[in-house]
Amino acid sequence: MEHAHGLHLPNSGHNRDDEASKMGMWLFLFTELLLFGGLFIVYMVYRMLNREAFLLSSFELNVWLGTINTVVLLVSSMTIAMSITAIQKGNSAQSIRLLMTTVGLSLLFLVIKYFEWSSKIHHGLFPGMDYYNGLPKGEALFFFLYFMMTGLHALHIIIGGILIGVVAYRTKKGEVTSEKYALTENAGLYWHLVDLIWIYLFPLFYLIH
Amino acid sequence: MKQNKDHSEEGTAHISSFRDHWSTLATLLLLTIVTVVISVFGANLAALSVATALLIATVKVIVVAYYFMHLKYDKKIYTWLILLVVVLFAAFTILTALEYYNR
Secondary structure: OOOOOOOOOOOOOOOOOHHHHHHHHHHHHHHHHHHHHHHHHHHHHHHHHOHHHHHHHHOOOOHHHHHHHHHHHHHHHHHHHHHHHHHHOOOHHHHHHHHHHHHHHHHHHHHHHHHHHHHHHHOOOOOOOHHHHOOOHHHHHHHHHHHHHHHHHHHHHHHHHHHHHHHHHHHHOOOOEOOEOHHHHHHHHHHHHHHHHHHHHHHHHHHOO | OOOOOOOOHHHHOOOOOHHHHHHHHHHHHHHHHHHHHHHHHOOOOHHHHHHHHHHHHHHHHHHHHHHHOOOOOOOHHHHHHHHHHHHHHHHHHHHHHHHHHOO
16 A cells, blocks of 8 residues: 555546456346246247157258357357457457457358358248248247247347457457456356357257257 | 556466467367267267257356356356356256156
8 A cells, every 4th residue: 555656546546346347247147048048948848849840840950050150159269268368468459359350250150140041031931931831830839949049149149249349449449458358358258158058059959850 | 567466366367378278179179079970970869869969068068167258267156156047947947847747
């Protein structure tokens, strides 16, 4: 406290508590987990009731596109974790590059998702389309849940991508530094959660044959 | 800027190396390959594949949470809170499934 430059209380003018903001982010992530958790229970119940139909329908999805998207998200999880390492070491430029790489990978994910959805919509599988309306109940449910759950997940990807872009911008402005990087860490936590949800969506829709 | 160690625990925050991150990614990719191979080429192990796929996914999730989400180096309160949420969700799911199969 007896510093040479006089009255510089640890918090003067810059009240912040990084630990508390991290806890806040985790509490928010719990609500996200339970949001998707509810949908996973719906999936489980309808799958138990329509075993054959879910099995048949899952063969309609493209395992390879799903796998590529899984890899894209895993790599993006690494790049954002690396951007935290970079900012902790005081290398803002590298941190920004890694953040922008993550944003780029989020866009790649969305482009691949766009092609997947387009091909399903082309086949008339989107809820409400003529072909969809003629499907047996179980298969319709599979595609309803597919669009609902991957759609909600894609929305999270969009929000996460924007958030990470904001972090990159604020790092460039010097508002995020090696002393003050809670924003980068919290964006990272959110992004990892989006990855975690995909880690379950992928086998449930594409792999379980 | 000089590193003032009296800036409490903040200054000692663990910094994961790029090398650590690469190893974590390698582990995750390996598990992804395993799960895809089992699904695509071992589809006739039907009964196994649901449990196996979910088990592998869970291992991946633990790896992401432990290393990428930094739980390994964070205060234990985070791990406990997560376990609480997971147990709550698991109880809900398992009880629902049991109810269904026992009727």
